[in-house]
Amino acid sequence: MLTKIITAYNEAVFDTDRDQALEIIHQAVAEGITPEDIVFKVVIPAMELMIKSISEDFDANLAQHFMASQIASQVTDEMVAKFQTSPHVVGTVILGTSHGDMHTLGKRIVSGCLRSLMIEVVDLGVNIPAEQFVEAALTHNASVIAISSMMMHTARSELGCLKVREILKNKNLEDKIKIVVGGAPYRWDPHLYQAVQADAWAEDGITAGKVIKELIMEMQK
Ligand code: B12
Structure with missing residues (x-):
């Protein structure tokens, strides 16, 4: 199930579709995926994937970069508040x-x-x-x-x-x-x-x- 969520979330982030990204995350949480898995297995890898793909033409992809980081930030804030144990803040x-x-x-x-x-x-x-x-x-x-x-x-x-x-x-x-x-x-x-x-x-x-x-x-x- 996590693989499907990762694929769907990545697609939403690449399309800079904030609503779709949030809906995927909310549904995943409702289906039992932990907020920890959302952050560490979905959101952070998606950001890493994003930067690899856009770094070839950074200026042309500026809006995409900005939106992706805003989505990641919003999801992370929301999920961290739901963590069972306080996450280790770096x-x-x-x-x-x-x-x-x-x-x-x-x-x-x-x-x-x-x-x-x-x-x-x-x-x-x-x-x-x-x-x-x-x-x-x-x-x-x-x-x-x-x-x-x-x-x-x-x-x-x-x-x-x-x-x-x-x-x-x-x-x-x-x-x-x-x-x-x-x-x-x-x-x-x-x-x-x-x-x-x-x-x-x-x-x-x-x-x-x-x-x-x-x-x-x-x-x-
Ligand atoms: C948008 C913009 C504005 C907007 C700002 C709106 C806003 N709310 O931010 C407005 C219109 C207000 C503006 C005003 C001015 N601007 Co202006 N502006 C720009 C423009 C077009 C884009 C800047 C931008 O937002 N880039 C998008 C961001 C996302 O990209 P980025 O900066 O590269 O950010 C990435 C990295 O740099 C890095 N990064 C950024 N910060 C940090 C910090 C850390 C710690 C780390 C590790 C990494 C990091 O990560 C970011 C994300 O990946 C640039 C031109 C350009 N191409 O840069 C001119 C530019 C920066 N502006 C310029 C000037 C001169 C001005 C004004 C003086 C114009 C005027 N005569 O009034 C005023 C100054 C206002 C002031 N006192 O700050 C000049 C600077 C020239 C120079 N050689 O210094 C530029 C380069 C335009 C030009 N070619 O002449 N500006």
Whole structure:
């Protein structure tokens, strides 16, 4: 039965048919599939399949990528609330766009992808001052600050990632909190993340999930 559900759900996600995807999931739960199986055997593999298939022409498939991550995020939120035992949350990430940057779309996709990988996301929104990123990381005991910048000047700004690094350094927090960046400028220049003193970067939402998960695991060793 699970194979049939996986096939039907994958088709709905590829068609970006949110209603159909949710109906398949709700019916599966009614037929006795556990919410744990829905998340780990249906939703997460579907996201992985999706990114493999669209990565060849990322820009042309942008809307599909966005919708798939929103569906995954919605289903995951709904299913996690039904888990018998609390799932093992991989870790917590503070997410926001850099100072001066109002572009929300990339960040929303990243948030959906992280949540579907059981990473808790505290989304601070847009135009976030460096101090707020660090304060939130301390408040939520987060090990990663994830900064989205869609413009070259907000990526390179002294008030953005560079400032977050300076604060972490001054507060002796560099071992406890890592910085991950992403957004169009980092795709234009893959070395930019080093220039702005981030620990890592990722070119899309799914890669962001992988990179951040590995970073958190590494820090937990
Ligand atoms: C849509 C858009 C807007 C919308 C934003 C709407 C919204 N709510 O987000 C509006 C119209 C408001 C807008 C405004 C402006 N924009 Co604009 N905008 C765009 C546009 C067309 C698409 C950006 C986008 O949403 N992409 C879709 C997302 C999903 O793709 P993505 O960014 O690559 O995201 C993926 C990865 O980057 C990664 N990722 C993203 N964030 C993160 C974070 C982390 C931590 C990780 C790991 C990964 C990651 O994962 C994402 C999902 O897979 C781009 C052009 C372009 N092709 O990029 C210009 C663009 C970014 N804008 C630009 C400019 C200049 C502006 C304005 C200054 C225009 C103006 N004169 O007013 C203002 C600035 C507003 C501000 N202060 O932020 C320029 C920047 C140029 C530059 N060299 O820096 C661009 C490149 C257009 C251009 N070619 O000139 N914009």
